[in-house]
Amino acid sequence: MKANSLLKLSLFALFTFVSLLSFGQQLPEKIMAHPRILFLEGQEDVIKKSIQNSPIKQKVNLALIKEANDIIGLPxxxxxxxxxxxxxxxxxxxxxxxxxxxxxxxxxxxxxxxxxxxxxxxxxxxxxxxxxxxxxxxxxxxxxxxxxxxxxxxxxxxxxxxxxxxxxxxxxxxxxxxxxxxxxxxxxxxxxxxxxxxxxxxxxxYDEEPELAKKTIERAIESIKLPMTQYAPDGAYPEGYAYWGYGTTFNVLFIDAMMKAFQSDFGLNQLPGFDKTAAYLMHMIGPSKNSFNYSDCSDNIRVNPAMFWFAELNQDPSLLFWEKELLKTDLNGNMHRRFTPLMMIWGASLVLDKELIPKEKIWAGSGDTPVALMRSSWDGNGIFIGLKAGSPHVNHAHMDIGSFVMDAMGERWAIDFGASSYNLLESQGIQIWGREQDSQRWDVFRYNNLAHSTLSFNNQFQKVYGFADIDKIIDTETVKGAMTDISAIYKTQVKSSKRAVAIIDNSYVVVTDQLVNNQEAKTLQWRMPTNAKVKSINDSEIVLSQNGKTLRLKLLSQQKVKMRTWSTKSPNSYDEANPNSIIVGFEMELEAKAEEAIQVALIPENNKAEVKPTDWKVFE
Known part of the structure; x- marks a missing residue:
């Protein structure tokens, strides 16, 4: 960290006033000539040189210029x-x-x-x-x-x-x-x-209205620290993949503009977790090339130019694993995204043509929306599973605590329906922004736990003010998994509920639920939404088929259950359709005060390992 940045950070710790002026930091009366925002004079030559030395950048540059030419013809x-x-x-x-x-x-x-x-x-x-x-x-x-x-x-x-x-x-x-x-x-x-x-x-x-400009920038430097606290401690972004692409990109735009205009980040890069958040985003994508799309997010992935900025900040080109893949396979698809040209500015010094495989296969972060992301490998046939904890009360959150997505054989088997159209719901008078327990938001099909890969008891909704963390991570040669205590999410419904998901022997997945019921007998529903077809179903197993591949959902524990499916057609006229999907799982009766350890395996057809129950002790 530069000496002046250390001084600014120390001064900020000593004083609590909101203005930059309150700790002796003043913006200059004059500023550099135009261009001064993001793309400074002389950077053109740096970009041109980087293009000459990179076949990938040459293709990107040609696509950017073609798109600019196409824009000229638009009304x-x-x-x-x-x-x-x-x-x-x-x-x-x-x-x-x-x-x-x-x-x-x-x-x-x-x-x-x-x-x-x-x-x-x-x-x-x-x-x-x-x-x-x-x-x-x-x-x-x-x-x-x-x-x-x-x-x-x-x-x-x-x-x-x-x-x-x-x-x-x-x-x-x-x-x-x-x-x-x-x-x-x-x-x-x-x-x-x-x-x-x-x-x-x-x-x-800034030149024409210096007082207004300085006042506005000072206000922004202080205010933007509020959302930046949400990256602490590990870099997880509470609102999910798509909103990371929105909020974090503008945050990077802001910091980059400050650094280039004033040669200072005003201590913002040192706020806990922010420099780690690119790893979170990279791990959020599975080998199916879908994101873990919890909250109001779609599972579509895109090139995120902010990743180039973070790769430069951290001197870690492996953070661009998915960006490079998308530039190779879906270059034209990213030409309609507004931020795409910024990758050439932020990535001017980065080498893209060398293949760099990330080292870590598991990533976990706490904060307002804790999440654990695990994979058997970084190739297209690996197994990937993401586990979400947190609270439904977080901005854009769903009642999806304890939910998971799962990839295998290049397909996504356990899905999250993700976002519903805001305009569609708002135009029909649906109040979707309330986050209280009785808010109309939770009646929307995609927003409550009955449409997610998690638990429900007597078809009741999760508790809005409950919170769950990622309590344990296992990362060994044979087990890559995570556990979350989701008891607070089901307060008054059961006494205790803990869920663990794990990739076993790099070959299959086991989902374990440790439950202690309260004094009332009830029906438990274990659900997993999927786009796959149900090939067969019996007393302990459902076989799914997708694009010529199969996956078995098998009960490993000994409970008496009723394997079943649920329709994804909402009873609400205002909900959008969920075509080519179904919810699979089972129901079972929980006796009063019952203690149950329920284990379900998700077994790809190419599994070579012996499938057996997993000892819960590894998560204790």
Whole structure:
């Protein structure tokens, strides 16, 4: 750590005032000339040299330029809201800015400048950027600030004046209206996105409005520490894979912009867990090339340019394992993602053409949403299992505590349905943002525990204010597993409930539930959603089939159960369909005060090991 960073961190520990000025740190009166945001003057040559030396980067560069050329032919954006959001327009504008900006900075072709200036003036003439949903303003301001900065030297004075006014009046000023300031105290992605957007706007107009700019940046430096505490202690991101790609990318945008404009990260990189979070994201992807999509996330994976920034920060190119794989197999699919050009800026010094396999096969993190991620290998046929703990009360969380996903033979067998469309539910009057026990949110099919690979008792919902940690990790040659005590999630339903999942002999998976019932007899439901077909079912086993491959779900313990399936068609008219899916598992009767150790094996057809019950003692 640099000496001045140590000084700033020490001063922050001594004082608790919210302003940077309170501990003697002042932003400068003047700032470097444009370009000053992310992509500094002279970096073009560094990127060009890195492209010359890398076949992968050559392909990426050609794809980026082609996409920029395609954007030139698109009609200007219109101010069209979807429900209460303008967000899709803001995001498309940011995509156009980054692609056209990248092409212009590398090639200095006037056609990109001409097209960008047209788009900038068009968006500047919008009546507003929808401050009632402030993410829309934040992304629009981010885009406008980058465009103003990267194209600055080629813009007319008239255009500069209009864009500066738009940044201030449609972007920054609404962030000081108390109706819109929720993000300042939020501990989730809204804070990261909105503070980054306002800071970018401030950096863009720093020369013209230094007091407003400094005030806005100082406010952001303090406020963004709130969501950054959520990465502690290990780097797990509470809102899951897709929201990591959102919140963390904007957090990285913010820090990178501060470092390049002021040569300081203001101690942000030293906050616990943040430098470890790239490992979390890398381990969140299974060999099926699906993410562990708990919470409001889809299982789709994408290139995350922020991973290039972290790989540079940690001097660890192996963090780019999945990024390199996607650049090889789905390059064009990532050209429609707005942040994609940033990988060429953040990854300019990184070598992508050498194959680097990550060393660790198990990763676990605590925090608000503890998670354990295990695999038998990093090849496409390995076994992968992810176990989620935490609480339904976390932002975007579901009642999915104790749930798991599982990959084998290149297929995902145990799935998570993931996100439901916000607009679909909101347009039908469904209140999806409440997180109390009786909130309407939990009636949505995909949000409650009856649609997840976890337990239920008498079809009751999990307890919103319960919390479960990852209590033990086993990482040996023969067992890779994790255990979580989920008793608080079923408070009043059972006395005790502990779940462990483990990959055994790198060949199959065992799920163990240790239960102690309370004084009331009840029915336990053990569920596992899947996209596979049920090939056969008997008293102790369900055979699943998918893409010509089979997996057996087999009860290893001796309880009397009823193996069964559940439909994934919701009884609610407002829920979306869950096509080509089914929930498999079993029911069993729990006697009053009963103590049960239930073990289920998930056995791929290519298993060579002897399948047998696992001794619970390894998790004690």
């Amino acid at each position: 200007p954006l219109e101010r069209i809201q979807t429900g209460r959001r303008l967000l899709s327009v803001s995001r498309e504008y940011l995509r156009r800015v980054l692609f056209l900006g990248y092409a212009y900075r590398l090639n200095q072709d006037e056609k990109y400048l001409k097209r960008m200036e047209q788009e900038m003036l068009n968006v500047a003439n919008f009546s507003n950027w929808n401050p009632s949903h402030f993410l829309d303003v934040a992304e629009m301001t981010t885009a406008m600030a980058i465009a103003y900065d990267w194209f600055y030297q080629g813009l007319s004075q008239n255009t500069k004046a209009k864009i500066k006014t738009a940044i201030i009046e449609l972007g920054i000023n609404p962030s000081y209206d108390t109706k819109n300031t929720m993000f300042l105290t939020a501990h989730h992605n809204w804070n990261q996105v909105c503070n980054a957007g306002m800071a970018f706007g401030a950096l863009a107009i």
